[in-house]
Amino acid sequence: MRAPMDRRSPWPGLLAFVVTLFLAMLAYAVLGRAGATGPILINLPLITLFIWSLRRPWFISPPVLLMAGLLQDLLTGAPLGVWALAYIAAFSIVRDREADGAGGDVGPVSARFAALAAIAFAGAWAAGSAAIGAPAALGALISEGLLTILLFPVFAWVFARRRERSAFS
């Protein structure tokens, strides 16, 4: 028999959030070496954060985004604060209380993610350019952003789509 909703502990979910985010960071740092001619990157941490913002919106707060961004900066060697600024700005702008926490159809969720990713990558470009003191090259960032947006529906279909429940579930 299923435990009543109000008796469920939030800790398993929190643990799953921390583990998946850590694995996404790790994969993001390591997979850059997979490309023979250049890094082939998908921003897995951004996808992970967004999917968790759909499933458990209260996990995603500004301090969490700050820490996630700083960790990503440390792992990728980017100036500290680049992805932290980008994530906080993007999630602050795109956050929608009607949609968060509900999951949803793949199409609308993907559209929201595309907007979030566009803001995040633009923010990262601006912050990174400010850090290095010159406009950063856009090529790799755009290809990473496009690849992330194009592949997101796969992740959304697996992890974030609204599932119809039967009368017994």
Next chain:
Amino acid sequence: MARRPGRRHSDEGVRFPLALTGLCLIIAALLLWLDRPEARIEPLSDARAGFNDAALPVLQFAGEPLRGMGNMGPWWRRQMELAEENRSLRLRAAELRAWRDVALSLQERNRRYEDMLNVHGPDMGPRISAWTVADQSTDFVRSRLVAAGTDQGVATGLPAVNIYGLIGRTVDVGRQSARILMLTDFNSRVAVMADRSNARALLVGDNTDFPRLEYLGRDPDLVEGDRIVTSGDDNVMPRGLPVGEAVRDRDGRWRVALYSRTAPIDLVWIWPFDAVDAPGSALDERAPAQISAAGDPAAPPASQPAAEEGR
């Protein structure tokens, strides 16, 4: 109605509090300012090195599947044995290539010695081999994390080469890890010259795959395909390390097609290098009395110890 713990249907659970968001943005912006690559403060550099040390075992473990990805399936096993053999031969060829580069460098140095007397080149210690653990190349920084640090003799600013040529220099050196700032990074500056004509230039990274040659002069003696090597003029890199070939871009500017791009940067060598003392620095270290004595033709040479005077 029962509510899930922690789940709030009110606005504050979903929307970010303005003050907290502002504070986090300020912290991130402050860190961004303090961690600019050109003016990174020492504590942040140390913190990065410490973090890299801590993350190294995890990154190494996570990167193993990439190295062993080809070992799947029985048919592929034989192919992988061949690939392994090929790899070892490549490594041997790489060793020989490295020796060839050393020989070229020494030959060029000898020529200099013949031309000029009393010229002392930099001392190169035995090289330190290290595996690349993570590729930290983004649009903002071009760097690699390698599994060698101060425990293996790595220090800040040492040149790092792969089997074909120079790739960069070490920064953020921890005990077991170091970051290599690539030649393509925006903050990389290396004094180079053309092997054929000795035309001097500064190799400036701009986060593209082909770093620029700057300060070439009005009419540089440079042709496409010229072998570019480090000149050692900056006293940051030793003289004669192979860098790449001179090429022109669409705008007619000189750039360098790096030799290191020919192969994946996986195994790298870090070369301990003792910079040559700047002229006058040895003089400055001597006592003022010795300096004044050195100016007196009747006084004993400065190299003779003061004890001799007491005899």
